[in-house]
Amino acid sequence: MTRAPDLNLVPFVSVDHMMKLVLTIGTERFLTELAGYIEDDFKRWESFDKTARVASHSLDGVIELMPTSDGALYGFKYVNGHPKNIKDGRQTVTAFGVLADVGTGYPVLMTEMTILTALRTAAMSAVAAKYLAPKGSDTMAIIGNGAQSEFQAMAFKAILGIKKLRLYDIDPVATDKCARNLAGAGFEITKCKTSQDAVEGAQIITTVTADKQYATILTDNMVGTGVHINAVGGDCPGKTELHKDILTRSDIFVEYPPQTRIEGEIQQLPADYPVIELWEVMVGKTQGRREPSQITLFDSVGFAIEDFSALRYVRDKLKATGLYVDLDLLADPDEPRDLFGMLLRHQAVMA
Numbered sequence: 001m002t003r004a005p006d007l008n009l010v011p012f013v014s015v016d017h018m019m020k021l022v023l024t025i026g027t028e029r030f031l032t033e034l035a036g037y038i039e040d041d042f043k044r045w046e047s048f049d050k051t052a053r054v055a056s057h058s059l060d061g062v063i064e065l066m067p068t069s070d071g072a073l074y075g076f077k078y079v080n081g082h083p084k085n086i087k088d089g090r091q092t093v094t095a096f097g098v099l100a101d102v103g104t105g106y107p108v109l110m111t112e113m114t115i116l117t118a119l120r121t122a123a124m125s126a127v128a129a130k131y132l133a134p135k136g137s138d139t140m141a142i143i144g145n146g147a148q149s150e151f152q153a154m155a156f157k158a159i160l161g162i163k164k165l166r167l168y169d170i171d172p173v174a175t176d177k178c179a180r181n182l183a184g185a186g187f188e189i190t191k192c193k194t195s196q197d198a199v200e201g202a203q204i205i206t207t208v209t210a211d212k213q214y215a216t217i218l219t220d221n222m223v224g225t226g227v228h229i230n231a232v233g234g235d236c237p238g239k240t241e242l243h244k245d246i247l248t249r250s251d252i253f254v255e256y257p258p259q260t261r262i263e264g265e266i267q268q269l270p271a272d273y274p275v276i277e278l279w280e281v282m283v284g285k286t287q288g289r290r291e292p293s294q295i296t297l298f299d300s301v302g303f304a305i306e307d308f309s310a311l312r313y314v315r316d317k318l319k320a321t322g323l324y325v326d327l328d329l330l331a332d333p334d335e336p337r338d339l340f341g342m343l344l345r346h347q348a349v350m351a
């Protein structure tokens, strides 16, 4: 029997390495390439094991596990959502994840996914908009200017060619931060005083707020014909952003209906309300945008396959960049059944 060396080691990408990876590749190229991985995986939708994520809800937030497999690789992400966190200096959303080899069950990658989630959420939104937004869109409103917002802006610039941003947040400090961070990125930026003002002249409206309630970030009168809405922030039971009347005027596109019906804007609608699965649009089974006057809505909640694509992308970049450390994660006795013997021998090493 030949035994691979270093079976105990699993490549680990820290936050520091992830930042270096993004900056080495370049944010826009990273988002574009990642969008390509997501699109490739959505186009082979039927080869994946799919399940709505496993959510543990509490008064202040939610902790979720998001698993999937394509039969060769298995991936999962741990992610939380706690809107109150920013008050004491913590992120609303943090995450880490694992990719594993289905043949052996051994992990092949462990990585931070807080930054990676922001990138993959933005890449997913831009992929959806590529199929749904009005042709020639150049202006996007971003309502909610927190941690995810700049990533959304960069993905829409890289993939859709968005040039003008109209920003609004209930907290002007967040809008100032967002505008400052994007100042060198080549956008024409307008800071707005209300969401009504922000949507003026925008062909794409992104809502990416965090609040643990049925919020109404957009009311029906604010949404004109022909726009594309990228609704990112409503992603939990009891946590939505759009007034119900907007939903009934829109064609609604979703990731995985069994999960979106629990977590998305469509939790406000009957359980059999018609929605369109994005993967079907991507493979040409269903039409995306049919006509200029149509309102399209991407009811984004974030699905495990997007994280799987992100994990695959990061793993493919590791060898060339070397931006990881080997983690001593898996016990690896010389003789597989001698796990206890390995423990005993370690006593001698410690003595």
Ligand SMILES: NC(=O)c1ccc[n+]([C@@H]2O[C@H](COP(=O)([O-])OP(=O)(O)OC[C@H]3O[C@@H](n4cnc5c(N)ncnc54)[C@H](O)[C@@H]3O)[C@@H](O)[C@H]2O)c1
Pocket: 081, 083, 086, 092, 093, 117, 118, 121, 143, 144, 145, 146, 147, 148, 149, 168, 169, 170, 171, 174, 208, 209, 210, 211, 215, 217, 231, 232, 233, 234, 235, 300, 301, 302, 303
């Ligand atoms: N769909 C997905 O795949 C996905 C992925 C990641 C995060 N999210 C969700 O996106 C949301 C934003 O995440 P984040 O990390 O940027 O959060 P964050 O807390 O960093 O930022 C949220 C911002 O929303 C603003 N806000 C709250 N209520 C508002 C309102 N009524 N009008 C305007 N602005 C308002 C807050 O002031 C804050 O600046 C969260 O709800 C999170 O759960 C979704």
